[in-house]
Amino acid sequence: MIQEPVKEGYAVSDAPILSIRGLCKSFGGFHAVKDVDVDFQRGQIHALIGPNGAGKSTFFSLLSKFHEPTSGTISLAGQDITRTRPEKVVRMGMVRSFQISAVFPEMTVFENVRVALQRRTGRDIQFWCGLGLLDGLRDEAMYLLDRVGIADLADKRAADLSYGRKRTLEIATTLALDPKVILLDEPMAGMAVEDIGMVSALIKEISHDRTTLMVEHNLNVVEDLCDTATVLARGEIVAKGTFSEIRNDSEVRRAYIGTDYD
Amino acid sequence: MSNTTTHIPGPTQSLPSARALKLVAFAVLAVALLIAPAVLYPVFLMKILCFALFASALNLLLGYTGLLSFGHATFFGGGAYFTAYCVKALEVGPLTGILIGVAGAAVLGLAIGVIAIRRQGIYFAMTTLALSQLAYFCFLRAPFTNAEDGIQNVPRGTLFGVIDLTDHVTMYFFVLTVFAIGMFAIWRIVTSPFGEVVKAIRENEQRAISLGYNVNRYKLSVFTVSAALAGLAGSTKALVFQIATLTDVSWQMSGEAILMALLGGLGTLTGPSVGATVIVTMQNYLAATSVPVNVVIGVVFVISVLLFRKGIVGVFQRFSKAP
Numbered sequence: 001m002i003q004e005p006v007k008e009g010y011a012v013s014d015a016p017i018l019s020i021r022g023l024c025k026s027f028g029g030f031h032a033v034k035d036v037d038v039d040f041q042r043g044q045i046h047a048l049i050g051p052n053g054a055g056k057s058t059f060f061s062l063l064s065k066f067h068e069p070t071s072g073t074i075s076l077a078g079q080d081i082t083r084t085r086p087e088k089v090v091r092m093g094m095v096r097s098f099q100i101s102a103v104f105p106e107m108t109v110f111e112n113v114r115v116a117l118q119r120r121t122g123r124d125i126q127f128w129c130g131l132g133l134l135d136g137l138r139d140e141a142m143y144l145l146d147r148v149g150i151a152d153l154a155d156k157r158a159a160d161l162s163y164g165r166k167r168t169l170e171i172a173t174t175l176a177l178d179p180k181v182i183l184l185d186e187p188m189a190g191m192a193v194e195d196i197g198m199v200s201a202l203i204k205e206i207s208h209d210r211t212t213l214m215v216e217h218n219l220n221v222v223e224d225l226c227d228t229a230t231v232l233a234r235g236e237i238v239a240k241g242t243f244s245e246i247r248n249d250s251e252v253r254r255a256y257i258g259t260d261y262d
Numbered sequence: 263m264s265n266t267t268t269h270i271p272g273p274t275q276s277l278p279s280a281r282a283l284k285l286v287a288f289a290v291l292a293v294a295l296l297i298a299p300a301v302l303y304p305v306f307l308m309k310i311l312c313f314a315l316f317a318s319a320l321n322l323l324l325g326y327t328g329l330l331s332f333g334h335a336t337f338f339g340g341g342a343y344f345t346a347y348c349v350k351a352l353e354v355g356p357l358t359g360i361l362i363g364v365a366g367a368a369v370l371g372l373a374i375g376v377i378a379i380r381r382q383g384i385y386f387a388m389t390t391l392a393l394s395q396l397a398y399f400c401f402l403r404a405p406f407t408n409a410e411d412g413i414q415n416v417p418r419g420t421l422f423g424v425i426d427l428t429d430h431v432t433m434y435f436f437v438l439t440v441f442a443i444g445m446f447a448i449w450r451i452v453t454s455p456f457g458e459v460v461k462a463i464r465e466n467e468q469r470a471i472s473l474g475y476n477v478n479r480y481k482l483s484v485f486t487v488s489a490a491l492a493g494l495a496g497s498t499k500a501l502v503f504q505i506a507t508l509t510d511v512s513w514q515m516s517g518e519a520i521l522m523a524l525l526g527g528l529g530t531l532t533g534p535s536v537g538a539t540v541i542v543t544m545q546n547y548l549a550a551t552s553v554p555v556n557v558v559i560g561v562v563f564v565i566s567v568l569l570f571r572k573g574i575v576g577v578f579q580r581f582s583k584a585p
Contacts, residue, residue, distance in 0.1 A: 064472065066468070066471075085476075086471050086472070087471050087474050087475055087476050087477075090471075090472060090473065090474035091474045095472060095473075095474075096472050097472075098468065098469070098472075102466055102468065102469040102472070103466070103469070104461070104462050104465035104466050104469065105465055105466070106461075106465055107461065107462065107465060111458065114458070115458050115459060115462045115473070116473050118455055118458065118459060119459075119473065119474050119475060120474075123455045124455060124456065124459050124475070125455075125456050126454055126455045126456055127450065127451045127454045127455075127456035127457065127483075128450060128454065129454055129455060130453060130454065131453060131454070131455065131458070133454075133455050134455055134458070173473070177473065177474065
């Protein structure tokens with residue numbers, strides 16, 4: 001566990017929360033991520049964009065340690081996590097979401113959030129107790145569901161939720177861990193237009209005291225939400241900066257040929 | 263941020279009428295189990311109870327954790343061998359013998375589990391099968407198992423030095439107690455905070471990891487407990503039939519437990535017991551006729567897979583839940 005100073009000094013808040021050096025990942029002969037150097041500052045929303053197959057999801061899996069990097073280093077808040085197990089990274093405060101909505105389908109919405117709260121409160125190995133032990137988590141779970149606006153669905157099976165609701169449930173579950181860094185893999189993918197506004201407002205709200213890194217294809221959302229954007233193409237970073245900086249970058253335009261946006 | 267002072271309704275509890283119905287059903291079942299030896303042959307009933315516990319132990323792993331072990335006979339038969347040997351050769355009491363059987367099965371479970379949980383899905387199943395075949399040949403070659411003959415004429419002994427277990431009805435109540443303890447352990451685990459995490463792992467392992475859970479530790483714990491309970495069933499079976507043989511550790515035995523759990527309903531508490539009752543009953547009553555037992559069981563299995571995907575109990579639960 002890393003110890004965060006309660007009052008952040010200037011030097012601490014200035015240091016990047018996530019620092020990546022020379023990160024590579026190859027699958028056989030294919031280089032999915034090539035020699036990536038990038039820093040992400042605290043307290044901001046960062047976008048990771050790029051065409052299909054650019055290595056964005058692989059990059060995310062490397063950060064969350066679901067994949068082992070071939071070479072390079074990753075550090076989270078100054079701690080090297082290059083060889084750390086994925087669940088340890090979560091405990092250090094960096095939590096990921098998945099491209100395919102990840103809920104526990106046969107559990108209720110309420111239980112989905114409660115199981116996320118269990119570990120932090122140390123109520124996860126008591127096999128000799130009844131579920132009454134978890135009653136203390138009810139208020140917090142319901143508060144989180146209310147915060148994302150699905151408290152009225154608490155008793156529903158997660159499998160029965162609409163796609164957009166599943167994504168909001170996933171965000172509630174992630175919030176239950178109170179992470180310092182949130183990795184969102186295409187949070188709006190496949191979502192109805194009316195849900196996009198809701199989820200993007202939610203992301204904005206939950207990000208104000210954390211660092212968020214999101215893969216996103218919808219450039220309007222990126223423009224609206226994100227402080228910085230990093231463009232990945234063929235496993236390499238081709239541009240980074242604010243959205244207005246990168247939108248006029250010739251490298252970016254080349255990477256996006258045929259996928260113009262207005 | 264939304265207004266937090268408004269009352270947020272919590273999840274509703276199950277209806278009192280449903281709870282009362284469950285209690286009544288439980289009471290009827292308890293009475294039926296108590297008077298059953300007066301009506302039916304006790305050894306037949308004990309066979310059902312042993313296999314019901316075995317299938318339930320497997321279900322703890324398969325139905326609640328989502329891990330298909332194809333090698334549970336190792337723990338069932340291992341427990342039987344250890345108990346039979348200790349009771350016969352070392353002349354320990356039946357209770358001590360069973361405890362040694364359970365401990366031995368748990369150790370085997372831990373050893374096989376450590377290796378098997380590194381793999382997922384079909385590879386996990388194949389690893390457990392391979393290791394249980396290895397164990398099978400170890401039991402075949404081990405000096406204490408008497409190879410093909412098995413350990414025969416195992417004395418049932420006396421419980422606490424006073425209760426003579428040679429009487430079938432007395433033995434029945436001993437087995438019923440063991441069964442009740444085993445089922446209570448399973449119920450306690452699946453309805454505990456630990457059980458919630460285990461179910462989450464079954465539902466979506468990647469997501470469980472990304473909530474910070476060390477899933478391998480949970481899987482290994484359940485695997486070991488499941489092995490110990492399978493060992494409890496096997497140890498008890500060895501005392502009931504007074505024999506421990508290679509049949510108990512064969513892969514067919516593993517398959518039978520899977521079949522019972524599937525037929526009764528995976529992920530339900532009572533399903534595997536129902537499945538075990540159906541299959542043991544068919545085996546017993548069809549064995550006396552000229553009907554080929556395995557063909558009938560095969561047909562029943564195919565029908566259940568086609569018509570009741572959730573098993574007998576699963577289908578019943580669905581009907582009773584419908585308004």
